[in-house]
Amino acid sequence: MARSVYVTGIGRGDGRQVVELGLMELLSRRSDRVGVFRPLTHRSADDMVELLRSRYRIELAPGLLYGMDYEAAAALRAERGQDELVSVLVDRFRRVERHCEAVLVLGTDFADTNIPDELALNARLANEFGALVVAVVGGNRQNADTVAAEARNAERAYAGLGCNLLALVANRVPAAEREATLRQVEQACAVPAYVLPEDPALAAPTVAEVVAATGGTVLLGDADGLDRDVRGYVLGGAMLPHFLDALHPGALVVTPGDRADLLIGALAAHAAGSPALAGVLLTMGETPDPQVMDLAARLGAGTPVAVVPELSFATAQLLAPLEGRITATAPRKAESALGLFDLHVDVPALTARIELDRPQRITPMMFEHELIERARTPRLAQIVLAEGTEERILRAADVLVRRNVCHLTLLGSEPAIRRKLADLGLDLGLDLAADPKTDPRGEIGAEAAADPAAGSTDEPAQAARARVRVVDPTLDPRRERLAEVYAALRRHKGVTLDQALDTVVDVNHFGTMLVHQGLADGMVSGAVHSTASTLRPALEVIKTAPGAGLVSSVFFMCLPDRVLVYGDCAINPDPDAEQLADIAVQCARTAEEFGVPPRVALLSYSTGTSGHGADVDKVREAAAIVRRLRPDLPVEGPIQYDAAIEPAVAATKLPDSPVAGKATVFVFPDLNTGNNTYKAVQRSANALAIGPVLQGLRKPINDLSRGATVQDIVTTVAITAIQAHRQREAEARAPHEIGHEAGHEAGPEADHRTRATTVTG
Template sequence: MARSVYVTGIGRGDGRQAVELGMMELLSRQVDRVGVFRPLMHTRTDHVVELLRGRYRIDLAAEDLYGLSYDEAAALQAERGQDELVGMLVDRFHALERQCQAVLVLGTDFAGTNIPDELAVNARLANEFGALVLPVVGGHRDSADTVVAEVRNAHRAYSDLGCSMLAMIANRVAGRDKQEVSRRLAGRLDVPVYVLPDEPALSAPTVAQVVETTGAEVLLGDASGLARDVRRFVFGGAMLPNFLGALSDGAMVITPGDRADLLIGSLAAHAAGSPPISGVLLTMGQTPGADVMKLAARLAPGTPVMLVQEGSFPTATGLSALEGKLTAASPRKAETALGLFELHVDTVELTDRIELSRSERVTPMMFEHELLERARGSQLREVVLPEGTEERVLRAAEVLLRRNVCHLTLLGAEDAVRKRVADLGLDLGLDRAETSKSARARIIDPATSPLRERFAELYAEIRKHKGMTVEAAQDVVTDVSYFGTLMVQEGLADGMVSGAVHSTAATIRPAFEIIKTSPGAAIVSSVFFMCLADRVLVYGDCAVNPDPDAEQLADIAIQSAETAARFGVEPRIALLSYSTGTSGSGADVDKVRRATEIVRELRPDLLVEGPIQYDAAVEPKVAATKLPGSKVAGQATVLIFPDLNTGNNTYKAVQRSAGAVAVGPVMQGLRKPVNDLSRGALVQDIVTTVAITAIQAQQAAAPAAAEEQRR
């Protein structure tokens, strides 16, 4: 039977969509077939169900994910009674449950429903489904006393109705009250209580929602602009100098269409990055002249400018109660919600209470989720991103910050970085105060940084055997790749990720010169984590060494096995060739055979086979014919290619033809983590590579911490 969690509440406005998203993330890390079920809904499709269905690739029939509409349920209950209603919903739930390893059930929303005693209905459904109950209590605008009382009352209500409780969550609690609420509830109930602070970015509507609510005509702007969060509204009436002082990050300007000065002034401020606004809403049906609109389009490309027919006051009235919601069209809000949940909820404890056993099958999504979870660790690491104005890097940075994965340093001219961030409509929190637990971003300009002199002296000392002088080094260290590498070397950052626009050589040459190889590593090499539909394989070396000799190939195999083990892949090494076992001969095969012997001599604890063909390495039926009795053949997890030509082409062929997710290249053999990106890297590739870098930094710090403890 699938394990099920029923997320419910006690009233409206509890913001439980963030909790539902967090629970789905938690379940999807453990098993590969998770379902979502909405017993009662207002419309035939539900925005949270559709968000979860798309984000977590739930490949079940849409009709299986829903029970009945509220109108259908009310009519059925009135005609045949509640038992008949519950029986029908239980039947539909079990039909879904049979297809899943875990099911997340989304309780009723207490919003304009015609079901009497909704709390009792949720409790009964949870009991009939055999689901653990996770009640969410909203604390928006409530005092600490009220929140504490409501949590206790909700716990008593669901317990008295016979529910098996998983935990309690107090959500949207004022930041100033979070610690007080946590202290007063800790250990007072028989289940854990987690307190999530109110996060303005989740309740902020998007520009698209403003357009939908007001029926505005979009004059300028693109899809990414419409996805921006609207943090507040600023009404334009004052003269420009006074008006500019009222602008703030994420503000939407509402002003009559004849105030071209405020339109141009707002967009000019946005273009300068001080501050980046969400858009401009023009009222009274007055469109500025063509020359003004051309200038507006040039000043801030992509920034929405919209027009409504009503005046500013009725427009403001219509927007006053507008709140954001999590939908498939708001992925940035989803990242914020997940970051909030993972920061304030003990997901390990919650998983243990659900008693989920991890699936032996590892999907790409499970692997990626696990990386993000591990990257946070007990202490956030600092990763430097030299390509601070590259769009994909900045979009990845926003995801990493919203998910609270690590601290980030962006390199580049500050004005240029801020302008790029503003143009893209991103929120990196560059001017917000730092907190002890939340990830933050900062900008450093190598050309103007006080570190430039120090780094020049350091680099000149490292390269003095090559004739490097401090004067020449002054220019070298302004190169973002060298500056970032020196930050890592000096402990000012824990790792570096680059290569979205720079070549592999430009990324790793500074690491070779400055950081150098780690003790015990003969060479620097790389691996790709190849996430197939049902497993994760490790490919090495597909990015660095063109034609390694036998000793180098053995070193690559050993390093790759260690990397695999660090990231949860049990290493079974196959050194690949065009022949298997003793069936072939020649220099290329002999190299692989000798490399296999070296691995066995150096690391007798590792399972290794070679030379072996790819099909014999991964397909049990072929292995049974070509290499019967082998502990590696047919079940290899670490595949070592004889040269770069073979490795690079194979990983790309598998990636493109088999639909595998290729994570990497992940560099190995350096003293400190520096990782290269493919120049075709997607935003998610960058997110994953940064997470891997943060994990490598944790692992690199562990021996030093242990040594310090011994002292």
């Protein structure tokens, strides 16, 4: 029987979609076969079901995910009674359950349902389904006393009807009331209770929702623009100077269609990046002249401009009650919802109460979700994104901040980044970003290693909200000091202070120096730079970690039913036996760190003792070195790829091997083989290739493919944050071995250690 969780409430307006999405994320991290079921629905395709179905790749037929519509349920109940209705819904639930390991059940919405005693029906369905119950109460515009009373009533009602309560959630509580509400709710309830504050990003409608609600027609704008959050309205009627003063970030301008001056003024302000607007709504059914629209299109590329038939006042009346919804067409809202849930709910404790064991098999989706979860713990890391003006980087930053994954430092010109954010309709909260002149990490020195804004190492991840700051290397007050440090580290190469001042302006060098000096925990680059440009500064100043002979890389190859580790496919062209062994040990360590049980196959064109020659002998020698270095590690080599991965082939070629047929870590003999193989598997098997993830550096620096997608960047940043946590843990365990200034290895012999390392473009 699948483990099921039933989400329900006691009335409408509780915003429980946040809780439903958060619980589905929780379930998907521990199971690769999750399902969703809506017993009763108002329409054939429910927004929340469709969002969960698409986001979590639920492959069941859409019709299976619904019980019946309310009208049919009312008719069945009237004709044959409540027991028959429940019996039919249970049968339909079982059809979903038999295909899944975990099912999320979405209770009725208490809105125009025509069902008497709706709470009792939800309780009975939960009991009949054998589901744990999460009860949600709404706290919108309520004080702590009222919300606590509602929570107590909800717990008593569902417990009194025999439900197995998993938790209680008070949602949409005013932010100022959250702490007081949490104290009172925890005192009032016997089950774990959580309080989620009202989030303006979730309450805000998107431009697309505004256009739909007002019967508008889109004149300009793209899909990304229509997905922008509307944070408020500015009714345009004043003259231009006063009108400009009223604009604010995320505002939707509502103005008569014949006010071309306000249309152009608003878009010009938006194009300047201050403030970034949601869009413009033209009333009275008036469309400006073609010349005006042509200028508007050039000023606000992608910014939505729509025309509505009503007058401004009537339009304002339509907009006043409008609230946003979490749907499959608003992915950014889903990210905000997940960030809010993870920030205020003790997910590990809730998971334990559901009794979901970690599965033996790790699917790509589970792997990606777990990366996000682990990146936040034990605190939010500070990660530098060197290419701060690149569109994909900014879109990834938006996701990372909404999901509360880590703090970010964007390198680049602040005006350029603001203009780009305005063009993309993104709001990263840069106005609230820390100023490097006053930021606790803005001073270089040993005392700058901790960021109070990010939380201490023993502070729970829920304690901080992710923030973003922009740093321009050409203007940053730390440039001169970073240049002095860089010049000292590279003096043996003849680098002068003047040369260093020019060098550290390069975003990859500047970001690497921030990491080196403890002003950031890690860096990600490579979306528009080559691997060599990203890695060279790291080899110059950060150097290899203790115990690592060289820097190498892995790709996490996410196949439909498992995650494999491939190395080295990006850095070292032709490692010798000792270097190959070093790569294998590092790959095994990386696999362990990211939850992949390491069974290492050192690949060759020959298996076992069947072949000889320099290439095979190199792999055989490397395998012997690995066994000596890590006698606990299951390793096989030389071995062919088919014998390493396919049990039937392994049974013939190496029947007694602990690795053959079930390898998880594949170490290639050279870069030519590795790079071509990972790309062949990626394209032919439609696998997700995450990487290259660099290993062997003292501090985490990671490279992106220049074809990296937004999701690739998000995943790489999460991996970098996890590496930063592990590096800090290692420093705490062995401070005498790790954490020395890189200047300790700044001599010629240090460069010799990494001279065999090259990079792919």
